[in-house]
Amino acid sequence: MRWAIFIVIYIVFDVYAFQALKTVTRSSWIHYLYLAISLLVLGNFLYQFLQPGEGRVLSIAKSYAAGFLLALFSAKIILVLFMFGEDLVRLVIGGVRKLSGSNAEKMIPSRRGFVSKIALGIAAIPFASLLYGMYKGKYNYQVLSYELEFDDLPDAFDGYQITQISDVHSGSFDNHKEIEYAVNLVNEQKSDVIFFTGDLVNNMASEMKDWKALFSTLTAKDGVFSILGNHDYGDYVDWENGQAKAENLQQLKDLQQEMGWNLLLNEHRKLKKGNDEIAIVGVENWGAGGFVKHGDADKASAGLNERDFKIMLSHDPSYWQQKLKNDPKKYQLTLSGHTHGMQFGIEIPGWIKWSPVKYRYKNWAGIYKEFGNYINVNRGFGYLGYPGRVGIWPEISVIRLKKKV
Secondary structure, three states: OHHHHHHHHHHHHHHHHHHHHHHHOOOHHHHHHHHHHHHHHHHHHHHHHOOOOOOOOOOHHHHHHHHHHHHHHHHHHHHHHHHHHHHHHHHHHHHHHHHOOOOOOOOOOOOOHHHHHHHHHHHHHHHHHHHHHHHOHHHOOEEEEEEEEEOOOOHHHOOOEEEEEOOOOHHHOOOHHHHHHHHHHHHHOOOOEEEEOOOOOOOOHHHHOOOHHHHOOOOOOOOEEEOOOHHHHOOOOOOOOHHHHHHHHHHHHHHHHHOOEEEOOOEEEEEEEOOEEEEEEEOOOEOOOOOOEOOOHHHHOOOOOOOOOEEEEOOOOHHHHHOHHHOOOOOOEEEEOOOHHHHEOEEEOOOEEEOHHHHOOOOOOEEEEEOOEEEEEOOOOOOOOOOOOEOOOOEEEEEEEEEOO
């Protein structure tokens, strides 16, 4: 029944949007081409989504089917809004003519070509943007550099540089060359340490099989530290039993160890330079709402106190809002991800930073400061669901720690 309703809505929008094209051109081959593309996109979407899947997170084929449908439907929504608005005006004019006893040949005027041309021009913007996001935008890696000052940063760590990546989502990857470029870009930053803040896979540990060797090349003087994100627990797969799910999680943990990463599970490590040290604290996922809540900052920082300089790795930024930002133990810098910046938005540095995800997360992209403590929310390395990015590009964060003078 749901699929039937969806198909009816799609066809109604399609027929109404077609009026704009019909007003602009009478060329039958263009009309047939429009119909063929529309039916092809709908048919592929239905075919892909009626296939069984290994998890509730979309496969590559399903995500592309959804992406093409989204691009086309976004254009149709614009066309329908214009056509509906024009039809309301036409009906009003017709009503006025009828009431005034007009002798006009047509009570209701015909659609105007210039309105349809404007509608088609505006509709082309989201359509082209979403297609570009699928083809190039998701690989438009940005290195975003920040310099943060701290009163209590140990002297030996003045100028210490860290690189953060997050939300790899390897189950969505389909271009080894582009991902290899991005991994090399991370290494080119030559930071002292690399942090990965969760969501290595979409559904299952096996998704990393073809990417393990590549991500094993990530290297930094003080190593690579990682944590788990909500997708890493296998919660979006209908497992045969609890044991299979537990084995999958263990495989993912073992895989990170085999890649040379230091996976932190509600625990911490210390980095030393001379007589000074800082603590790297890593919590398991803790997310507001329906997300898993395995994170335990108190357990992870056991033995540390408020005077210790701490870098907290916490996948979901909602944990920073709920606990970390004003915790008496003081977490000077938290690194998170999770939001992806919704993979869609508008960012013009110094002018605007907007995405619909801001209405869900207070901290959704970039640096924030409260109670004297910082959080960086990484926009994500990969992508999920919609197989692209528009305006919110994949990010490699580079943060230099400075001692405030």
